[in-house]
Structure formats: C-alpha cells, structure tokens
Amino acid sequence: MRNQFDDEDQPQTDPADAVAQAAEMFRRNAGRFVPIVGLLGLALVAWLGTFTVAPGEQAVIRTFGRESGKRGPGLHFVFPFVQRYDKVNVEKIQQVEVGFRGEERVPLEALMLTGDENIVEAQMIVQFKIKDPSLYLFRMDDAEGTLRSTAQVSLRSMVGRTSIDEVITTGREDVQRETQLLMQRLMDQYQSGIQITEIKLQAVDAPDEVRDAFHDVVRAREEKEKLINQARGYQEDLIPKARGEAREIERQAEGYKQERVLKANGDAAKFSATLAEYSKAEKVTRQRMYLETMERVLGSLKNKVIVDRELGRSTLPLLPLGAQGLASLPAVGGAK
C-alpha cells in the first residue's frame, strides 16, 4: 500500500541517519538559519500576543493562570502561551427578561403568590452591567442563569410580602426598589461582579383566569365615583336655587312689613288730618260727609226700591227679589 504513494526510486533510509543529515545540514547553514528563524519567531509572538481593547472594555491578564493585571482600551501585548487575556465590556448595560421573552409570556416565571395568598402575574426587566471583571470571570459560574434565577428569587420574596392590591397599585414602586436591593445583595454574596443598574416591573396584573373580576372592581370603583358625582351635581344644582328661593321669601316679607308700616302711617296721617278739621265743626262736617258718601253710593246704584215705612212691614216679604238679591236696609242706617 505504501508503494502507491512513495517514490520507488527513493532509497529506504534509517530515521536516525535522516535526523543526523538534517542536523548536519542545520549545522552547516546555522549562520544563515538563526536570524531567519529568530525573526519568524518574533513575528509570530508579536502577532499572537498583540490585541486591542475596545472603548468600554477591560482586559484581564492571567500569567500562568494567575491574574496579573488589567488593561484599559488601547493596543496591548501579552506573551503567548504564558499569558492569556479575557476581554469584558464593563460599560454596556445588558438586560434579562423575567416572566416573558420578547412578545411571549412565560407563565411559569410570571405567576407568583402574594402575601395574602393570591396569585399575581408579574413581568420584570433586569438591567445590569459588569462592575468587577475579575469577580465576573473567576468567581462565579453561569452568570446569566444566576441572574435569572436570582431575579426570580428576589421578586417572589418581595411580592410574597405584599398584598395583591398593593402590588397592582400603590406598592409597585416599593416592590421594585426592594427587589433591586435584595438582588444586588445576593449577587454580591455570590461574588458575581455584577451591578444591577435598574429593575423595571412591567405588567403587574391579575392572572388571565381572574382578570375579568379584577377589571369589574375597577369598573365598580368608577361607578361609585359616578354615582357620587351625580349626587354632588344634584347638590350643586339644588342648594343655590333653594338659597335664592329663601332669599326671595325673606325679601317679600320685608317688603310686606314696610308696606304695612307705611300704609298705616299714611292712614294714620290721613285720619289725624281729617280729625283735626272735623273737630272744628263736628256736626256740619259729619252731616256733609254722610250725605256726600250716600250720594255717591246711592247715586250710582242702578236698582233701587224705596219703600214707605208704613208699607214696609207687610209688603217687603212679597217684593220680587231679583236674581242679584237686595241689600238689607239697616246698612244704610249708620248715621244717627
């Protein structure tokens, strides 16, 4: 089989002889080889050992596995095989989603128990950056997985201490803040070298199964407000009107009072004036006043019956009394 590939004319050589021949060749041409090999070696070392660190990155150098320094952005050199470097971006804000991935919800992560033994669905975004590249590289395994599970641990602990109403409404900010604090504490405890820059609670809502009931509560609250506002409207409408009406009644009464007093004063004045003159010629004035009045009264009457005193007693009952009836006489007998 070998013959297929080997040149048959080539004489079989002893491997030791071949090495010796090569050594002999090398010894003879050493003067020419050394600088070339040396230069090639240097070029290789330079090529393998040179690296750049981009802005925002840090490189951690290990010499024989032991951390021996950090390099900032720029062009740097390490000895290949002896030294190694790992580049880490320490500026970039990265994020992990909890309870959802993109558009899709992950109920297993999102559903959790609240302090009052209700179930709530919460989604959260955790933003972080690497604050200590050495710790990040060498002290903790599986940063991403740890972040995710620690985020869940923290959120659930905090939601577990809060009632569902609080989580959904007013307690949200508190839960968010406390979760971040706890998560940072845990990540430090794990020597992760990670800094949690922000935690954002996304949707915090009742689970699908009970969402309608929750929304009905919101509606009920709005209805309550509506009913109260309607009643307030009734109040706003009625009270000013009533005040106006009350004012009107009082003013009318004030008017009445003034009227009565003024009229009385007028009547009294008239009476006093009349009396003053009357007293001066009492008999004549009285007769005159009586007769003048009777003249006016009786003069204007259309329907008069004058009955003689003698006939009066017998005829009067037989007189045809008109539809209007007759005023009785004694009314006329006022004056003596």
Added chain:
Amino acid sequence: MSKKSIGLALLLALVFVGWSSFFVVDERELSIVVEFGEWKRSVARPGLQFKLPWQTVYTVESRVLSSDTPPAEYLTLDKKRLVADPVTRWRITDPLQFYQRVNDEVGAKARIDAIVNSEMRREFAGRNFGEIIGNAREPLMLRVTEEARKQTRTFGIHVVDIRIKRADLPKEVQESVFQRMRAERDRVAKRYRSEGSEEASKIRADTDKEKTILLAGAYEASQRLRGDGDAESIKIYANAFNVDPEFYAFMRSLETYEKAIGTDTSMALSTGSEFFRYFNQQQK
C-alpha cells in the same frame, strides 16, 4: 545508535521531565497533587506550581456553582401543599475531601439536592403556608442553609445560600385560589357599588335636608317680619284712631259703604231710615 542519537534522546527526556515538573493552577481552579494515589498537597493559589514529574494533578472548580434542585411538593403545618423550586449556590473549599467523598460536580449536586430536599421538608412542615410565602421565608431559608452547610462540610463544600426560586400552589389548588380571588373581587366590586349609592343617597338626603331647612328658615324669618309689620301697623292705627274712636268708626263705615256697595247692587230703602229723615217731614 550513534552518539548524536543518544544526545538527542537525553535532550527530549530532559524537556519531558521539565514539562511535567510544572503545572498551572487557574484562577477558577483548586488543585490537589497526588503521588501514586496518595494525596500530597492541595493548591489553592493560582499560578505556576512545581511538582515531581511522576506526581499527578487533579483540579476542581473554585467558582460559585449553582444547583437547581427540581421542584417538589412540600406539606406545610396547616396541611397545605406547596410546590417549591429551591436553588443552591455552593463552592468547593477543600478539593481533597471533595475528590474523596463526592468525586465530581454531578455527584455533589445529587448529594446537595437530597439534603436540601429533606431539610426543606422538615422546615416547611413546621410552618404555616402564609408564613412561608411571606415574612418567614428569609429566616426559614437561612436555617435550611445553615443545616445544609453543616451536612456538606465533610464533602469539602461550602453552601453559600439556598433560595426558593418559585413557591407555588399545586396545579389543582390553583383553580380554587382563582375561585376565591374571583369571589373576593366580586365582594369588593359589590361593596364599591353599594358604597357609591350609599354616598350618593347621603349627599342627596343632605341636600334635601339643607334645602328644607333653608326654606323653613326663610319662612320663619318672613313670618317674623310680617308679624312685626302687622304689629307696628296696628300700633300706628291704634295710636292715631284712639284720639277719637267714634269718628274713626263713622269714617270707616262711610268708606266701607262706598267700597262694598257697587253699582250692580240692588237695594230696598225704607223711608223710615235716617237717610230719608227729611223725605216725609217738611215741618221743622
């Protein structure tokens, strides 16, 4: 074999010996040096280390590792079932013990899971469901951690902490929780609605009351005023007319005749009345 070959062989041997006399311990590792199966020393310090060529080196991870125990059902003191998913973080502190007792990470995880499981079962059984969900969770898990730490120390392991990633109700129980939640919400919604009509009725009633009082107050004031007016006028009339009551009666009667007897009134007059005093008697 020539002299040159021997020299070359020696050189290769020397390189091999030199090569196997050193080893590198990485930042992420702990190592033990073993000589023919016998432990010689442990190396925790990263860097270039020396050993005898025939000694072998085993390395283990020095980073914090996590072990995600599968979720399991636990029974609480108040006989409720709870599905908890604990996650344990640990690291190897003693590579020799670790190597001897559990051999590798997979073995270690299995042991840790078993310990965490039984410890949690014990702790959960002594606590009510509500406590585990809420405030007792932290101290409870600290105790589980403490206990697991004690039990795994001989494996060369340090348990950093144990946390409950998820604590949920079993699927069958969830539905009953949802039912309870719905009932609760219905109750709250009803309360809001009835509170709304309560409040509204109150406001309306208050309004009606206020209106009635306003009008009644006005009525009171008006009647007082009218009374005052009447009283005052009575006083004025009385004062004026009391000077000559007879004249007043006379004048007032005349006025009344004039007003009371209109043009349509029919009247029968007797000649015997005062008005006709002079009608029949010419004689003086």
